[in-house]
Amino acid sequence: MAGMTLRPTNLFIEVDQKIAEVDPRVFGGFLEHMGRAIYEGVYDPTSRLADDAGCRTDVLEALRKLKMTAMRYPGGNFVSGYNWRDGVGPKGERPTRFDRAWFSKETNMFGTDEFLALSERMGWTPMMAVNLGNGSPTEAAALVSYCNSSQGSEMGDWRASNGHPAPYGISLWCLGNEMDGIWQIGHLNAKKYVEKAKEATRLMREVDPDIELVVCGSSDPMLPTYPAWDRSVLSGLGDEMNYLSVHRYARNFRRDTPQFLAFGLAVDKQIEELNRICLEVQHQSETGHRSFLSFDEWNVWYRHLSPFGWGQRAPHLLEETYNVEDALVVAGFLNSFIRHADVVKIANLSQAVNVVAPIRTRGDDILIQSIYYAFEMFSSRSEGEALKVSTDGPRYQTRKLGMATFADTSAILGDGVIHLFIVNRSVDESMALEIELQGATILNVLSADCLTGPSPKAKNTFARPNLVRSTSFDGFSVSSGSADATLPPLSLVAVSLSIVKAP
Ligand code: AHR
Numbered sequence: 001m002a003g004m005t006l007r008p009t010n011l012f013i014e015v016d017q018k019i020a021e022v023d024p025r026v027f028g029g030f031l032e033h034m035g036r037a038i039y040e041g042v043y044d045p046t047s048r049l050a051d052d053a054g055c056r057t058d059v060l061e062a063l064r065k066l067k068m069t070a071m072r073y074p075g076g077n078f079v080s081g082y083n084w085r086d087g088v089g090p091k092g093e094r095p096t097r098f099d100r101a102w103f104s105k106e107t108n109m110f111g112t113d114e115f116l117a118l119s120e121r122m123g124w125t126p127m128m129a130v131n132l133g134n135g136s137p138t139e140a141a142a143l144v145s146y147c148n149s150s151q152g153s154e155m156g157d158w159r160a161s162n163g164h165p166a167p168y169g170i171s172l173w174c175l176g177n178e179m180d181g182i183w184q185i186g187h188l189n190a191k192k193y194v195e196k197a198k199e200a201t202r203l204m205r206e207v208d209p210d211i212e213l214v215v216c217g218s219s220d221p222m223l224p225t226y227p228a229w230d231r232s233v234l235s236g237l238g239d240e241m242n243y244l245s246v247h248r249y250a251r252n253f254r255r256d257t258p259q260f261l262a263f264g265l266a267v268d269k270q271i272e273e274l275n276r277i278c279l280e281v282q283h284q285s286e287t288g289h290r291s292f293l294s295f296d297e298w299n300v301w302y303r304h305l306s307p308f309g310w311g312q313r314a315p316h317l318l319e320e321t322y323n324v325e326d327a328l329v330v331a332g333f334l335n336s337f338i339r340h341a342d343v344v345k346i347a348n349l350s351q352a353v354n355v356v357a358p359i360r361t362r363g364d365d366i367l368i369q370s371i372y373y374a375f376e377m378f379s380s381r382s383e384g385e386a387l388k389v390s391t392d393g394p395r396y397q398t399r400k401l402g403m404a405t406f407a408d409t410s411a412i413l414g415d416g417v418i419h420l421f422i423v424n425r426s427v428d429e430s431m432a433l434e435i436e437l438q439g440a441t442i443l444n445v446l447s448a449d450c451l452t453g454p455s456p457k458a459k460n461t462f463a464r465p466n467l468v469r470s471t472s473f474d475g476f477s478v479s480s481g482s483a484d485a486t487l488p489p490l491s492l493v494a495v496s497l498s499i500v501k502a503p
Contacts, residue, residue, distance in 0.1 A: 005431070089162055320356050335421055406429075416500070437499065451491060
């Protein structure tokens with residue numbers, strides 16, 4: 001019922017109750033050679049908006065504002081059939097190939113050097129995936145060498161002749177993609193994957209001993225091999241792995257908005273289950289080595305599922321149009337990552353442009369989707385240590401995820417500032433919020449933004465591009481060191497509060 005207000009919610013935060021530093025890489029993204037993510041996405045030399053490198057200036061500008069950190073590339077399923085050598089060297093000599101992952105045409109006009117040049121311009125930390133599908137450990141190591149070896153080596157010289165004399169120094173590498181999935185080119189069982197990944201690890205670290213490695217975890221907790229796969233690969237490789245890859249896509253097939261909005265609880269559960277495995281393996285290890293989680297694919301994805309590109313170049317694949325409830329679920333993922341800052345060290349919104357993405361292009365037009373604003377509200381307030389937030393307020397029963405509080409929250413303590421992120425999961429009731437700190441007092445509001453919309457399904461389109469967006473929120477008032485506000489139904493509010501610590 002519009003106009004109704006929930007019983008008040010109290011947020012209580014002790015500034016000494018720190019979880020961990022929030023790893024900046026948690027605000028990462030993902031660019032796959034798929035659909036129109038690269039071609040007609042970041043790279044479109046035929047566009048009147050292209051720069052000298054053939055990149056879309058409007059897309060780059062929008063991405064820049066998103067402040068994505070680690071950028072995963074080149075896949076995804078694509079990487080399992082990709083020969084990275086096809087994508088380097090003079091463009092006129094690069095072959096066009098049939099991409100078996102997405103049944104599309106890959107022209108190879110954009111490849112490793114173009115991606116790394118773009119990363120440098122954008123300030124992204126490249127997160128490179130090697131092909132452990134139909135690719136070999138030797139070829140994986142050759143790619144590490146192409147990126148990281150000095151001139152004087154075969155690969156270093158080749159890179160130099162392609163225009164980049166200095167090594168790129170890429171430190172983050174994924175050992176394949178979703179190798180547990182039967183859809184994956186070169187899918188393996190856990191034992192065989194461990195053997196292949198072990199060999200790749202040996203050869204890749206022979207080239208560069210300092211690289212950090214991400215091992216494929218389960219692609220989805222619904223798979224029958226979850227979490228046995230994760231336990232097997234970590235037991236087999238744990239001492240050498242820095243991160244276990246985690247993927248999750250939220251779906252709302254049943255059009256059950258209250259349940260969907262509580263999806264962060266499912267994310268919490270998945271993180272906690274996989275972290276238990278990391279800790280078990282650490283406990284059993286002689287070295288005491290601990291792996292952390294790399295949540296390197298996450299988003300809402302369920303309306304456009306077809307993987308068929310019909311042999312076309314840059315086909316329209318997985319082009320989801322995002323609405324208000326999707327944006328709040330995206331916020332729920334980010335809240336969960338911050339609440340688990342001691343465990344989740346990398347996370348990549350899947351993806352960045354056109355394919356399940358916050359940004360869409362159409363010809364020379366660009367559309368900023370609802371989830372863009374949710375991500376931006378977090379990534380512009382991301383520095384500091386995650387704090388525990390105790391939430392005392394009304395709750396509701398979900399169909400499958402148990403009881404959920406209407407308020408879904410996380411907090412980050414920066415230098416003289418607390419950033420708070422609150423989702424009001426109620427579709428039709430406002431939320432009266434009281435924020436109290438222990439160990440500090442709130443001085444004033446530095447900034448606050450709100451994302452909401454007229455209904456859960458409201459979305460931006462090229463015809464109505466600004467229906468759902470974040471706007472500045474002036475609903476907070478501060479008195480006697482505490483703050484309160486009334487949040488609209490179905491909203492995400494992010495607030496930065498200036499604080500002074502108690503002596
Ligand atoms: O992001 C789209 C696809 O989803 C990725 O290629 C794959 O890793 C996942 O299944």
